[in-house]
Amino acid sequence: MVATSRPHVNSVISEPLWVRLALIALALVFLGLFLMLPLFVVFAEALRGGIGAYVEAFTEPDALAAIRLTLITAAISVPLNIVFGVAAAWAIAKFDFAGKSLLITFIDLPFSVSPVIAGLIYVLLFGAHGWFGPWLVANDVEIIFAVPGIVIATIFVTFPFVARELIPLMQEQGNEEEEAALSLGAGGWQTFRRVTLPNIKWGLIYGVLLCNARAMGEFGAVSVVSGHIRGETNTMPLHVEILYNEYNFTAAFAIASLLALLALVTLVLKTVLEWRYGAELAAARRL
């Protein structure tokens, strides 16, 4: 992940020219076929009906509602996952306690469980016939087929991103700097803000970028809990599916292109950060 400038390739270990060319070509063809081409198709299809139809696809009320809901979901779930992720990584990296490996396994759970099951769990918990269903109905709280359900499902699915990025980093950095800060008279919060946070800054930013991309793009878990109510509980990925099933390809691809754009922006941001702060990043890991 860290951008480093390599020394000039040593001729002893380098392959013959044709091997290098063949390998590069293979990689490029693969990339083009499986990544670039689909991306191109998304934008080509989206713009097939002309700019007018493209813009119209966003400005239509249901599409606007979907975009708004996606932004709200991300705006709630990402900050919460930052807090959870930092707390979990902090606990795992800086303290020894019983059940630590179990906790690490649990953090990975959302990655190993199919998102559909994640959605289903919440239906079983909070749905009308679920464990807490009767109580929720009695108290007039809507979770499933409403915004809270979507947010909860998204939090579940995106939980590991921040924590997983931070745990190895914090484990590698150890406790000594925090101990040094404490011995110099800093309080717990001061130590976190002035020492820990700057040290994990880059890992945290990566984690947040990835977490955000997933929060906006999540389909499976959200699909189960959303109920697909147009203009109310449709996120962008769900809206794409509905449009597609209605043979409204131009609009479907238009919204899809927006999601693709998000992915591209994430990628560009990540690259820019690595390029701009590569030296600082490498330094943070080395000492």
Added chain:
Amino acid sequence: MRIEAKDITKTFGGFTALRAVNLAVESGELVALLGPSGSGKTTLLRIIAGLEFPDDGAILFDGDDASRRTVRERNVGFVFQHFALFRHMTVFENVAFGLRVKPRTRRLSEADIRARVERLLDLVQLTNFAARYPTQLSGGQRQRVALARSLAVEPSVLLLDEPFGALDAKVRRELRRWLRALHEEMHLTSVFVTHDQDEALELADQVAVMSNGTIEQIGSPQEVYDHPASAYVCEFLGNVNRFDCTIRGGVAVVCDDEFMTVRSPGVVEGSAVAYVRPHDISIYITKAQLGLPAIVRHIAAAGPVAVVELAAEGVQGPVEALLSRTRHRELKLAVGQSVFLRAQAARIYPAERPAVANVE
């Protein structure tokens, strides 16, 4: 500040790091905790600092019980083995850290902070490096930054964990001298941990030799070197030759009566261990009166003294002897030559028990 550790016991899981350790450090003293890794020396230092809490026992600062105080409240300067500099801060900000985190009411003004940091950087000769980041410094420079940072908060106690462990030999010697001078100048009570006996003996006022979670002996460097309290201390402090010996009628016969006999009252009759320092072994070309036959195996003469390695009759393993340069020139030894050895002094210990006899 006088530091006292009373009956400190600490276990980690099933491992006992310290067993009822007692240590007193007088105000202004420089004390070394010397021992191999796993002897508990770092744990003791961290307990004094408040980075670790003992299972049992108390830490007293000037007679006051400090056991319940956190590291933040103890006002100690701690220098970590790998320095633990804040990697994202410049040298200046590292040193200023302790001043900046003080509560607003007790915090110095920005100008005063600046002045104090500059004074400290001057003290550790790093004025020109203020804007650098830790990764841009050499090991010795990082060490000095760590020291300046811990001194910035004007601690009453300075604690150093293997302060020279991560440095190469030349820098180590320089820094040692410099730290000694600094200690004398600042009148701080200091405790440092080391596994290097030369370092402890050269630098400290008092050396506490540790093994297996206990302190084997505390004393001035000369005391522990000349009068080691146990075979362990004797073996740990510098090179020694170890010989099996037997004691009959209060007289120890080391190796062979040709080599040495010593009166050793109090040591139980039977088998015992004798330690002879390399500089207490004399080499003779001809057998004047007495002498243990030996053969020269190796000579290292590049240094203040010549180190001669010999194989002696009836002794397992090599015997090491030190010769002054003059004596070495007189003898004109060659590898393979037959010589005779005499021991000038030996320390006798019954196997695994404290010493009683000390004969010079």
